[in-house]
Every structure is written in structure tokens, then in C-alpha cells.
Amino acid sequence: AQTVTQSQPEMSVQEAETVTLSCTYDTSESDYYLFWYKQPPSRQMILVIRQEAYKQQNATENRFSVNFQKAAKSFSLKISDSQLGDAAMYFCAYRSLESGNTPLVFGKGTRLSVIA
Amino acid sequence: DSGVTQTPKHLITATGQRVTLRCSPRSGDLSVYWYQQSLDQGLQFLIQYYNGEERAKGNILERFSAQQFPDLHSELNLSSLELGDSALYFCASTEMDHLPRNTIYFGEGSWLTVV
Numbered sequence: 001a002q003t004v005t006q007s008q009p010e011m012s013v014q015e016a017e018t019v020t021l022s023c024t025y026d027t028s029e030s031d032y033y034l035f036w037y038k039q040p041p042s043r044q045m046i047l048v049i050r051q052e053a054y055k056q057q058n059a060t061e062n063r064f065s066v067n068f069q070k071a072a073k074s075f076s077l078k079i080s081d082s083q084l085g086d087a088a089m090y091f092c093a094y095r096s097l098e099s100g101n102t103p104l105v106f107g108k109g110t111r112l113s114v115i116a
Numbered sequence: 117d118s119g120v121t122q123t124p125k126h127l128i129t130a131t132g133q134r135v136t137l138r139c140s141p142r143s144g145d146l147s148v149y150w151y152q153q154s155l156d157q158g159l160q161f162l163i164q165y166y167n168g169e170e171r172a173k174g175n176i177l178e179r180f181s182a183q184q185f186p187d188l189h190s191e192l193n194l195s196s197l198e199l200g201d202s203a204l205y206f207c208a209s210t211e212m213d214h215l216p217r218n219t220i221y222f223g224e225g226s227w228l229t230v231v
């Protein structure tokens with residue numbers, strides 16, 4: 001079974017600075033999707049960014065970008081120009097591509113604080 | 117607004133009781149997932165339904181059950197409740213596709229407190 005590990009329970013960043021959240025995963029599959037979800041205090045799960053494993057180019061969404069290292073099974077999230085509204089729990093998630101509509105497998109999350 | 121509707125938003129009940137959580141997926145979505153998030157924990161997959169049929173099962177207790185109805189809404193039934201069942205229960209949905217490249221959309225969750 002696939003597993004997702006987020007080794008940083010908590011991180012903090014100064015407003016306007018850049019922060020990188022780490023995620024590693026374990027799988028024997030070659031095709032899959034990786035995601036970062038944001039969960040603010042409202043507890044809503046918000047999709048931040050996703051990466052298709054067969055694409056070498058790293059995904060980017062405005063101030064959010066990923067560093068996808070397939071061989072190392074690493075998928076980090078970089079937040080540039082951090083804003084107070086970025087403060088939240090961030091979850092890394094894996095989804096298999098090899099057996100239809102499979103559920104997401106989540107890491108335990110990283111709590112990000114943004115300091116004004 | 118993700119388009120996934122969950123009711124009730126908050127629920128407080130006593131140990132030993134039974135509750136039903138309801139989920140209406142996004143219009144057109146055939147696949148429904150249920151997740152449990154305990155305090156300060158990640159999301160644990162419970163069960164998935166596709167077009168009325170159970171598709172995958174995760175860490176779902178025997179005291180819990182779910183179903184998806186012909187109109188595609190889903191219900192999660194939690195019985196013989198224990199204090200440890202207190203959690204945020206998410207429903208999520210996605211379109212059916214032969215490849216899982218579609219986004220999974222989450223509802224706002226149902227907060228269950230067992231006292």
C-alpha cells in the first residue's frame with residue numbers, strides 16, 4: 001500500500017518570505033498523481049496544486065509551486081511571497097492511476113504559521 | 117463552494133447512540149468517498165462508492181456502514197458510538213472516469229462530538 005510522509009509537523013515563515021514544505025511517498029507504481037491540499041481553520045479542504053507523475057515539468061499555480069523528484073519519491077511545496085492567509089494545515093496526498101477512481105492517501109499534515 | 121453538500125454540519129450525541137451523516141455529491145459525480153479526520157490528524161479513508169456500489173474500503177470500523185442511493189447521495193451510518201469516534205467526517209466526490217485524473221472535491225465536513 002502507498003504511504004505518504006510529511007516529516008515537518010509545524011513550520012513558520014515571515015510574511016512575504018518563501019517556505020518549502022516537504023513530502024515523501026512510497027509506491028511501487030509508475031503512474032500516479034500527487035496533490036497538496038490546504039486546510040484553513042474553517043477545516044475546508046482546498047486543492048492547492050497537483051502533479052501528474054508522468055510529467056517532468058513541475059506544476060505551478062501562482063505563488064505555489066512544487067519540486068517533484070520522481071526517483072527520490074519526493075514532492076515538496078514551495079510557497080512564495082507568503083501571506084497571512086496562507087496560514088493553514090497543508091496535506092500532501094497520493095492517488096494511484098493504475099486502478100480506476102482510487103481514493104486519496106494523505107500524509108499527516110504540516111501546520112504552517114505566517115508571522116506578520 | 118465545492119458543490120459537495122454535507123449535513124448536518126455539527127452533531128453532538130451520547131456514547132452508544134447511532135447517527136447518520138448525509139452527503140450530496142456534485143451534480144454529475146458518480147463516485148463518493150468518506151474520510152475521517154480526528155483531532156490534529158490527517159484524513160483517513162473510510163469507504164468509496166461508485167454509482168451505488170461499494171468500490172473500495174479503507175479503515176472503516178464494523179460499527180460503521182455506508183450506502184449510496186439511486187439519486188447518488190450517500191449516507192454514513194455510525195453506531196454504538198464511542199468517545200473516540202469524535203471527529204470531522206468528510207465526504208468527497210468526483211466524476212467517473214476510466215482514469216483517476218479528475219479532481220476530488222470535498223464537502224465542508226460534518227463535525228461529530230460524542231459525549
